[in-house]
Amino acid sequence: MATTCKLIAKNVLGSNTGTVTFSSIPQTGYTDLLLVMSARSTRTPANTGQLGSLQVRPNGATTNLSTRWLRGNGSAAASSTDTALDFPIGPDDTTNWTANTFTSVEVYIPNYAGAANKSVSGVTAIETNGATSYIYVVAGLWSSTAAITSLDVVEGGANSFKSGSSFFLYGISKA
DSSP: OOEEEEEEEEEEOSSOBSEEEEOSOOSSSOSEEEEEEEEOBOOOOSSTTOOEEEEEEETTOOSSEEEEEEEEOSSOEEEEEESSOEEEEOOOOTTTSOTTOOEEEEEEEETTTSSSOEEEEEEEEEEOSSSOEEEEEEEEEEOOOSOOOOEEEEESTTOOBOTTOEEEEEEEEEO
């Protein structure tokens, strides 16, 4: 079985923006979606443990979402649960984090147009160019049988994505 990947839409930010929306996602021709991002938050954390929060909202949903993640930095691990499809990203704080270093994020959504709840998986790599870097493995669920026709990518709280952040949505065909 051949698998193909085709770019559906992209957005490279020319200014700080709180939400990136992919609308009119095709309902035929693809089985899965892949969202690839290089992002940085405008958040200024109080300490090195605070990160930005990239949230994926299918069809603009803010309910019936859940996420479980596991984080590691090479010497310690942690895990958590959230009521959003939440992917941590690096903040904009040159005291604790290296300036102009963007977080790599990949989010995979299988069977996005099907009539079942939507599972979501992802990986986030945060580099501080210092003593610590982080990797997050994320499993999420949107408890809805609606087909995904749009995706909002939101920076949590009153924060924004930094100018230069890039977002690419691909359709995956398994034909």
